[in-house]
Amino acid sequence: MKVLIVDDTTLVRVVLRRWCLTLGLRNEDIVEAENGQTALNRFVSCSPDAVITDWSMPVMDGLTLVKEIRKQNSSVPIVMVTSQAERQHVIAAIQAGANDYLVKPFSPAEVKKKLMALITTRVG
Secondary structure: OEEEEEEOHHHOOOOOOHHHHHOOOOOHHHEEEHHHHHHHHHHHHHHHEEEEEEEEOOOOOOHHHHHHHHOOHHHOEEEEEEEEOOOOHHHHHHHHOEEEEOOOOOOHHHHHHHHHHHHHHOOO
16 A cells, blocks of 8 residues: 655654554555645655645645545545644535545544555455
8 A cells, every 4th residue: 555645744744654654554655745736746656545635735735635636536545634623624625525634633543543444445
């Protein structure tokens, strides 16, 4: 399984990468991007099986990234990461095409649960 992790904060990308590795993903199957535009380019070139993206980023935000990915691929699972837990943000993410969301700060257990659900969805 190949995962694309998108966040403008290096530390968040590092933490998510480590948690993915603990779930058994290989280092070479984890692709990172620091903004939505870079992520969109990497999405096209690496064809990930799942995407975890931050909402608020420079160049292209996560909501726009989700919409752009959905134009190219309607089935890849996408988890939106946001610090905004308000209902309207969650609804906007789902309407844009996100399959699920994580609210910052999140725990390793929450990430594991979401990633395991993605893995099960893709395998099943």
